[in-house]
Amino acid sequence: MIAVDHPELAAVNARRATSPNGPGHFFLTEKGRGVRIRLDHMLLAETDRAVVLKEVGRTVYDPVFYVPREDVAMGQLVPVPSLTTHCPVKGAASYFALAGEDAPWIAWSYETPVPYAEAISGLLAFDTSRVTLEIAPTALTCPLP
Numbered sequence: 553m554i555a556v557d558h559p560e561l562a563a564v565n566a567r568r569a570t571s572p573n574g575p576g577h578f579f580l581t582e583k584g585r586g587v588r589i590r591l592d593h594m595l596l597a598e599t600d601r602a603v604v605l606k607e608v609g610r611t612v613y614d615p616v617f618y619v620p621r622e623d624v625a626m627g628q629l630v631p632v633p634s635l636t637t638h639c640p641v642k643g644a645a646s647y648f649a650l651a652g653e654d655a656p657w658i659a660w661s662y663e664t665p666v667p668y669a670e671a672i673s674g675l676l677a678f679d680t681s682r683v684t685l686e687i688a689p690t691a692l693t694c695p696l697p
Contacts, residue, residue, distance in 0.1 A: 554646050563580075564580065567580055568667065570640055571662075571668065572633055572640060572666055572668050573609075573639055573640035573641050576608075576609070577607075577608070577609040577610075577640065577641055578607070578608060578641065579605050579606060579607035579608065579631075579641060579642075579669075580605075580606045581603050581604065581605050581606070581671045581672070582604040582606070583601070583603050584600065584601060584602075584605075584626075584657070585602040585604050585617065585652055585687065585688065585690070586599065586600040586601075586602065586687070586688030587599060587617050587619065587685060587686060587687055587688065588685075588686040589600045589617075589619065589678050589683050589684070589685055589686075590684045590686070591650070591658070591683050591684075593652055593684065594625075594628065595625065596624065596625050596628060596658075596659075596678065596683065597619045597624040597625065597676070597678070598623060599619050599620060599623035600688070601619075601620050602617045602618060602619050602635065603617070603618040603671055603675060604616070604617055604618075605617075605671075605672060606639070606675075607620060608627060614680075616677045617677060617678075617685060617687070618672045618675035618676065618677045619675055619676055619677070620674075621641075621674060621675070621676060624659075624676050627651065628650060628651055629648040629649065629650065629651060629658070630648065630649055630650075630651045630657060631646060631647070631648055632646075632647040632648060632649050635647045635657060637660075637683075639662075639667055641666070641669060642647050642662050642665050642666065642668075642669040642672065643649075643664065643665040643666040643669060644660050644662070644663075644664070644665075645660045645661065645662055646660065646661050646662075646663050646671070647659070647660050648660065648661070648676070657679070658678060658679055658682050658683065659676045659677060659678045659679065660676070660679075661674060661675060661676045661677070662674075
């Protein structure tokens with residue numbers, strides 16, 4: 553057997569080992585991504601401080617971009633007090649709908665997540681089936697020759 557000593561692999565294994573739902577259900581986060589979130593022509597959020605959450609459970613889920621509230625048009629959203637859900641690795645989620653519309657929820661937040669998920673505490677994520685998510689390109693990790 554060949555042992556691989558790589559810092560990124562060590563970080564993934566450490567994260568898996570501390571998951572409150574066991575090593576088969578965990579997530580990693582990446583901070584500082586640029587995103588714009590639009591609903592039709594309405595700009596709902598714009599930031600260069602998004603936290604990207606990459607979750608693995610029964611499947612590998614699509615990445616979710618969490619945005620600081622300061623970068624969200626919070627005046628366009630209202631809480632949906634009758635709706636909450638629970639994730640074993642993130643905690644209880646609160647939901648938000650568009651203000652003034654009789655529409656289903658469009659965003660969610662973990663107001664007080666479990667300690668494992670404190671990186672997304674109070675940030676908002678949006679339902680990408682209802683909004684347009686524009687992701688800023690990232691820099692190359694290795695320079696071209």
